[in-house]
Amino acid sequence: MTRQNFTSGSSFESTIGYSRAVRHGDMVFVSGTTGYDYASMTISDDVIEQAEQAMRNIGAALTEAGAAFEDVVFVRYIFPRREDFEPCWPVFQSYLGDVGPAATMMVAGLFEEDMRLEIEVVARITP
Numbered sequence: 001m002t003r004q005n006f007t008s009g010s011s012f013e014s015t016i017g018y019s020r021a022v023r024h025g026d027m028v029f030v031s032g033t034t035g036y037d038y039a040s041m042t043i044s045d046d047v048i049e050q051a052e053q054a055m056r057n058i059g060a061a062l063t064e065a066g067a068a069f070e071d072v073v074f075v076r077y078i079f080p081r082r083e084d085f086e087p088c089w090p091v092f093q094s095y096l097g098d099v100g101p102a103a104t105m106m107v108a109g110l111f112e113e114d115m116r117l118e119i120e121v122v123a124r125i126t127p
Helices: 011-016 047-064 086-096
Strands: 003-006 021-024 027-033 072-079 102-107 118-124
Touching: 021 047, 027 047, 047 086, 047 118, 072 086
Parallel strands: 072 102
Antiparallel strands: 003 021, 021 027, 027 118, 072 118
């Protein structure tokens, strides 16, 4: 099996030493992804806008690795404030509602105060 690493261009990846996504065989692992717009390295104050941006970032990583949201088998949502989770449900439903991956939501602190959520996914590419 070959391993491929993919970057989004986020400064966090090079500074900390990780990849946005790793494809190993038919598996794709997308790192915890926040609502940063990586082109401008800006982040909205609004949790729903952050959720949308995070899902766009994840979608871009999946595409680069040869996968799609339809291939997602697991998602982990991390929120510093549990009350921010429910307002984001429509966003998550729009990207993953038809897929129905296994999922976990955790409440935990994130690296920067501006980050209102972090999402990681695992996908399995099927022929």
